[in-house]
Amino acid sequence: YIADAWAVRRKGAHGDVAAIGAVLAVPLAYGCLYASTFGGSLTCLLLLILVSECWLGPGMSLLVEDVPTKSMGTQVALLLVCNQAVAALGPWAVSTHDPGDAKVRDPLFLCVCICLVTSAVAFSLVGRAHGIEDEDRAQ
Numbered sequence: 001y002i003a004d005a006w007a008v009r010r011k012g013a014h015g016d017v018a019a020i021g022a023v024l025a026v027p028l029a030y031g032c033l034y035a036s037t038f039g040g041s042l043t044c045l046l047l048l049i050l051v052s053e054c055w056l057g058p059g060m061s062l063l064v065e066d067v068p069t070k071s072m073g074t075q076v077a078l079l080l081v082c083n084q085a086v087a088a089l090g091p092w093a094v095s096t097h098d099p100g101d102a103k104v105r106d107p108l109f110l111c112v113c114i115c116l117v118t119s120a121v122a123f124s125l126v127g128r129a130h131g132i133e134d135e136d137r138a139q
Helices: 002-009 013-034 038-052 056-066 069-097 105-138
Strands: none
Touching: 002 013, 013 038, 013 056, 013 105, 056 069, 056 105, 069 105
């Protein structure tokens, strides 16, 4: 809803909403991993999931606009498979650097931050590219 309302005034807003969600997720990831209580950690985890997964609606909206209808099912399935494959790389990367002493918070937080910041940049670039394509079509 927010992305659609913002897109009326600004092309590429769908990518920016997803990028903002990724950036807002960084401090929540810190809270999730470094909270002093279990309840605080779970609260941060809940909020982390809510803001970090806000890319799905705007991302699907961009996909619907850019992909031909006859290949929509394949494209959505491919997007979700690639998302899960890349998401599985994070725990694997942390496991390769864990010496076995269960001190994985720091490398896990670093991995999460790198992924969130990278996805924020990617979402913003996709949104801007989509906005430029819309302007070119209008001319």
